[in-house]
Amino acid sequence: MSAPAEPVVPSPSGPSDHNVVEQGKFWIYIQIAMLLAVITGLELVTVYLPFLKWLLVTVLVVLSTVKFMFVIFYFMHLRWDKAFCTILFFIGLVLAGGTMWALLQLFGADASKPLSSAMAEAPAALVQAA
Amino acid sequence: MSTAAATIDHHHDASTSTGIPNKKLLMWAFLASDCMFFGCLISTHLIYRLHPPPGTLPAKQVFSIELTSFSTFILLMSSLMMALAVNAIQKGNLKSLRWSLLTTILFGCIFLGCQVYEFREFVFVKHLTITNSILGTTFFTLTGTHGLHVLIGVIWLSSMLIYSFTGRLSEKDAIDVESMGLYWHFVDIVWIVIFTAVYLLEYL
Numbered sequence A: 001m002s003a004p005a006e007p008v009v010p011s012p013s014g015p016s017d018h019n020v021v022e023q024g025k026f027w028i029y030i031q032i033a034m035l036l037a038v039i040t041g042l043e044l045v046t047v048y049l050p051f052l053k054w055l056l057v058t059v060l061v062v063l064s065t066v067k068f069m070f071v072i073f074y075f076m077h078l079r080w081d082k083a084f085c086t087i088l089f090f091i092g093l094v095l096a097g098g099t100m101w102a103l104l105q106l107f108g109a110d111a112s113k114p115l116s117s118a119m120a121e122a123p124a125a126l127v128q129a130a
Numbered sequence B: 001m002s003t004a005a006a007t008i009d010h011h012h013d014a015s016t017s018t019g020i021p022n023k024k025l026l027m028w029a030f031l032a033s034d035c036m037f038f039g040c041l042i043s044t045h046l047i048y049r050l051h052p053p054p055g056t057l058p059a060k061q062v063f064s065i066e067l068t069s070f071s072t073f074i075l076l077m078s079s080l081m082m083a084l085a086v087n088a089i090q091k092g093n094l095k096s097l098r099w100s101l102l103t104t105i106l107f108g109c110i111f112l113g114c115q116v117y118e119f120r121e122f123v124f125v126k127h128l129t130i131t132n133s134i135l136g137t138t139f140f141t142l143t144g145t146h147g148l149h150v151l152i153g154v155i156w157l158s159s160m161l162i163y164s165f166t167g168r169l170s171e172k173d174a175i176d177v178e179s180m181g182l183y184w185h186f187v188d189i190v191w192i193v194i195f196t197a198v199y200l201l202e203y204l
Helices: A015-046 A053-075 A083-108 A115-129 B022-050 B065-090 B094-125 B134-164 B171-203
Strands: none
Touching: A015 A053, A015 B065, A015 B171, A053 B065, A053 B171, A083 B022, B022 B134, B022 B171, B065 B094, B065 B171, B094 B134, B094 B171, B134 B171
């Protein structure tokens, strides 16, 4: 909860340093937006490349993660904010990622295959076995 | 640039025990919880994609990668304009803030227009509805929820734009614009994940 209003204090590094950072942000944002557009283009090209699927999936995941990190650390200011904001957000992110991983592992197992899908695949498997 | 800009530190607040403005802390906590919400929706889509029931229409035949890529580019550019809007209010530049907000709203509306067009095509041309297949159910629920977030963001941005004309919005209220910006960027990062996990993976 907020304490009674106090005078605004300058950053520990001093007002002049703070101003230089604020002025420089404009060009940082422009450069990052261009970079994000280029990465999106690369992602599009990647899906049409004739390489192994696991390699392409890895490349796509890495490129998306790079985009994700640039947005949260620069556009969302995590780079300049207190570390607690990063920790708080990453708690949610890790929980979400962990849940996704666990669900995909659980439902990716053969035992969890829906009966309708398993039955549809059965004749094809029998033909292959024969 | 106003003189106050030289003294206000927009990233730290000495009046709170955490050193973080309360509104910003609240927004980060909300976004962390929203991560889990979207994580579950994306997982559900991916799980049903693992074992599609017989007769399911291949998603590659339904999706339009050109339209989705355009939407992605538009949303990325809207994020840039939102970042510039926050930068403008932190410098006390109301004129720049208004233009940046207006452009962000415009890009948000274009994104929503693309989504409405995409949904219309899926339902009326490709006959994929929310009830006739699992792909339809998970796809429309996930992208529809994201679209709803974008719509809420557009309404919030529009309210802020109107409020900026009342003369009551100044540099010391930068935290309000920044909190709104955090929300808007979050909508963007969710789309970054959806674009890869839902659309691009279908083309491999």
